[in-house]
Amino acid sequence: MVPMLLLVAAAFFYIKDARKFQTSEPSVAPETNRSDNIFPKPLISEDQEIDQDCLQRSTAIYDKEIATYESIERQVGYGRLRDDGYGKGLNTITKEKLVREGQCS
Numbered sequence: 571m572v573p574m575l576l577l578v579a580a581a582f583f584y585i586k587d588a589r590k591f592q593t594s595e596p597s598v599a600p601e602t603n604r605s606d607n608i609f610p611k612p613l614i615s616e617d618q619e620i621d622q623d624c625l626q627r628s629t630a631i632y633d634k635e636i637a638t639y640e641s642i643e644r645q646v647g648y649g650r651l652r653d654d655g656y657g658k659g660l661n662t663i664t665k666e667k668l669v670r671e672g673q674c675s
Contacts, residue, residue: 624674632667639663 635658642656643649652659 621674625671628667628670628674631670632663635663635666 638657639650639660646656650656650659651661653662
C-alpha cells in the first residue's frame with residue numbers, strides 16, 4: 571500500500587511541475603545574449619612572428635626522437651609514456667617539443 575501511495579504522489583508532483591514549464595515550438599529558438607561570432611584570441615600578438623626555421627628544426631628533432639621511440643617500442647613490445655632505461659618516453663618527447671616551439675616566438 572505504501573509503495574502505491576509513493577508512486578501516486580510522485581506522479582502528482584511530476585505532472586504539477588510539468589505544467590509550470592511552457593514548451594515552445596521546435597522552430598522557435600530561445601533568445602540568448604551570446605554572440606554567435608566568438609573567435610579565440612591568438613596566442614601570439616600580431617606584431618610578433620613565429621620563426622619558421624625554428625619550428626622546422628623543432629619538428630625535425632621531434633621526428634628523430636619519435637623514430638627512435640618507435641624503434642625501441644618495437645623491440646620491447648609495448649609503448650612507454652615515461653622515461654625508462656631504454657630512453658625518453660612519449661611524455662618527455664612531447665613536452666620538450668612544446669617547450670622548443672614556445673621559445674620560437
